[in-house]
Amino acid sequence: MELRQLAVVVAVAEEGGFTAAAQRLRTVQSTVSTVVRALERDLGTPLFHRTTHRVVLTPAGEAFVPAARAALAAAERARAAVAPVGGRVRVGVCPGLLLDLPRVLATLRHVHPGLGVQVRQVAAAKAEDAVAESVVDVALAAVAGDTPGADGFATQVLxxxxxxxxxxxxxxxxxxxxxxxxxxxxxxxxxxxxxxxxxxxxxxxxxxxxxxxxxxxxxxxxxxxxxxxxxxxxxxxxxxxxxxxxxxxxRVAAVHRGDPAVAAFLAQLR
Incomplete structure (x- = not known):
């Protein structure tokens, strides 16, 4: 099982179809179908129900996709820990988390000097929406129960x-x-x-x-x-x-999308 296979399955699940997933991954639909079929053979179970109009997850797929997202996020964090990252990361912070952000940001600048950081305050009730609507790339919030993250990744950081x-x-x-x-x-x-x-x-x-x-x-x-x-x-x-x-x-969690810049930021919170 390869990370590329996991990324393809997650893309199909999130886009709701093989053609849309291929467009997102900048490849052709036949390649996406081949990768998914190969993984399903390895697993011994189908991950998707294929219909004429759309693709939906099977029970096995429902269990597989969250684990695949977590594996991809872990791989990004491992890569970010050793490879310099550029670009920009927009961080949303809910008030009253009492995190030592100066230390985190100083370490991040030392490890990734080419990475720009923007920090803004977001309301706790709007943390997931802020990520889903691309207001921020990652939002930090305290959680009372299960870690949130319906439309993207969620990582417990504390x-x-x-x-x-x-x-x-x-x-x-x-x-x-x-x-x-x-x-x-x-x-x-x-x-x-x-x-x-x-x-x-x-x-x-x-x-x-x-x-x-x-x-x-x-x-x-x-x-x-x-x-x-x-x-x-x-x-x-x-x-x-x-x-x-x-x-x-x-407990403090980060709601985020899969992105090298986000992974670089999250690596400094642990």
Whole structure:
């Protein structure tokens, strides 16, 4: 099984036919048909129902195509990790992800100096639409359940827990407990705020800020505690970080299309 075969099957599935897939791949329809038939022989099962007017996936094809997309995306990331990429990548970021984007972008520029990057804010509810409508090439969003990506690829880039951050000098081994604590939180609509709202709906919010550094300073001064993703909390080495007995997940995914420039960007997020 070759990556070229996977790409052909994905193209047929996404375009709904062999002729349209051939146009997308800049080849002829007979070549696409030959590649698909050869792969179906190797697999021992048909991937498509062929009718006069259109082509639809069989149950085996429904199972195969997502795995093929994932394999193609992994191959692009591996290639991007070692091969310089040029062009441009447009990145959409949902507010409140608290990612260390300066580090990511600096590393990306070092590895791929010829790659231009544009970053813009996108609403979480519009992340998939922004990719589907080519407003951005990749959109980063927090996910509460399954990784999204109906019309393209979706890659989980971060999977960790929410933790409690308190003033320096506290016990790091004791389980986290919000009882009696006043918290500094982030604005409604921010991804981290929505995640903390789901996990701790009855907490007491004493302060609200729109800057991670300010939140860290408030915690350092002993004015409030803060619930943060592990990776964000790790930027404050002097503060006390404790885990909750019942873990609250924090996951960030990238919704994107298959593209070398996107793969180069995603490689720096891992």
């Amino acid at each position: 999977a960790e827990e929410l933790v409690l951050v308190t003033a320096p000098g506290g016990s790091r081994s004791a389980p986290a407990d919000l009882a009696g604590l006043s918290l500094v939180d982030f604005p409604p609509g921010w991804a981290v705020r929505e995640a903390v709202d789901r996990a701790f709906p009855c907490r007491e919010v004493g302060l609200e800020v729109d800057d991670l550094g300010v939140a860290g300073g408030i915690v350092r001064a002993g004015l409030a505690a803060c619930v943060l993703p592990e990776s964000a909390a790790a930027r404050f080495a002097d503060l006390t970080v404790r885990r909750f007995e019942r873990p609250s997940p924090w």
